[in-house]
Amino acid sequence: MKNTAFIKMHExxxxxxxxxxxxxxxxxxxxxxxxxxxVRKAVGVFDVSHMGEVxxxxxxxxxxxxxxxxxxxxxxxxxxxxxxxxxxxQGGIVDDLLVYRFNAEKYLLVINASNIDKDWKWINDNNDxxxxxxxxxxxxxxxxxxxxxxxxxxxxxxxxxLSAISYYTFKEIEFAGVPGTIMSATGYxxxxxxxxxxxxxxxxxKMWNAVFEAGKEFxxxxxxxxxxxxxxxxxxxxxxxxxxNDTTSPIEAGxxxxxxxxxxxxxINRPYHEKLKKEGAxxxxxxxxxxxxxxxxxxxxxCDGQGNVIGEVTSGTMSPSLKKAIGMGYIxxxxxxxxxxxxxxIREKLLRxxxxxxxxxx
Numbered sequence: 001m002k003n004t005a006f007i008k009m010h011e012x013x014x015x016x017x018x019x020x021x022x023x024x025x026x027x028x029x030x031x032x033x034x035x036x037x038x039v040r041k042a043v044g045v046f047d048v049s050h051m052g053e054v055x056x057x058x059x060x061x062x063x064x065x066x067x068x069x070x071x072x073x074x075x076x077x078x079x080x081x082x083x084x085x086x087x088x089x090q091g092g093i094v095d096d097l098l099v100y101r102f103n104a105e106k107y108l109l110v111i112n113a114s115n116i117d118k119d120w121k122w123i124n125d126n127n128d129x130x131x132x133x134x135x136x137x138x139x140x141x142x143x144x145x146x147x148x149x150x151x152x153x154x155x156x157x158x159x160x161x162l163s164a165i166s167y168y169t170f171k172e173i174e175f176a177g178v179p180g181t182i183m184s185a186t187g188y189x190x191x192x193x194x195x196x197x198x199x200x201x202x203x204x205x206k207m208w209n210a211v212f213e214a215g216k217e218f219x220x221x222x223x224x225x226x227x228x229x230x231x232x233x234x235x236x237x238x239x240x241x242x243x244x245n246d247t248t249s250p251i252e253a254g255x256x257x258x259x260x261x262x263x264x265x266x267x268i269n270r271p272y273h274e275k276l277k278k279e280g281a282x283x284x285x286x287x288x289x290x291x292x293x294x295x296x297x298x299x300x301x302x303c304d305g306q307g308n309v310i311g312e313v314t315s316g317t318m319s320p321s322l323k324k325a326i327g328m329g330y331i332x333x334x335x336x337x338x339x340x341x342x343x344x345x346i347r348e349k350l351l352r353x354x355x356x357x358x359x360x361x362x
Contacts, residue, residue, distance in 0.1 A: 005201040319360060
């Protein structure tokens, strides 16, 4: 198992360390619900250094990124970020990712920790244009500082106006005395005032201490993977390995908004997804709320009123913000419409639920 540069800080702050995606990571510190509330009401810090970072550079960088990813990279300008995915040749998704455009010949791809080796191989196996590829995952640290007080906390540590970094944009700045820090705003928790900070591992302790000192007056706390999951699920954001994988199309997953069938965007396996979009899929990923008492979990069966299986739960929890059980899952076409009544099979009982529009939390 690998450690991030923050492992000693996690242990010192009482983090419960568990194996996750090949790393020793804190699942919680004081408890999932308390940490969840900290992010919704104040400010929390996530160590997300386990995520992967791959640079694509050179005259053919654009060509490679456009081929690999489903979104239209031609729409990106310098300083803009795009959510996207790598389609595979079987109709599924290799990974979902963020694409950062620095300039026409320099892109940063931020990928999931569990897929770093798979993605690195995929990128290079499909690099038939001679773009330069650099895997910087092992020397890059990343902190996500999220919540209503995140902006006020981080603004103390730089002369740059962080409020100018709007949603899905980024800027290279001097931050906490570290030059060339990448500051971005993509917010996997759904909180508007949220930032991701990328920097070399060697500055990890300095960065951690500076951020926690700056946020002390706002009650800043470290947040584990448990609350990260409940926060993202309230927003209806997909988690790779749960809600999307090598067998699910972005069309089925409701990610047609990042799957652009425009001229010049000839991404891998485009015709398959285009046909699926046009003709319709046999199942779709949907959010649902429990009506009866019970908590849905991954792989639980979704049924109709007669007990016939019509789908499967991919993510589920008791929402700390909404105080109700919520979930996402793939549901057979015809049963997937908003307000449709479905049933979740929990301990051999069929419990009522309702298909709802995402996000769960506003």
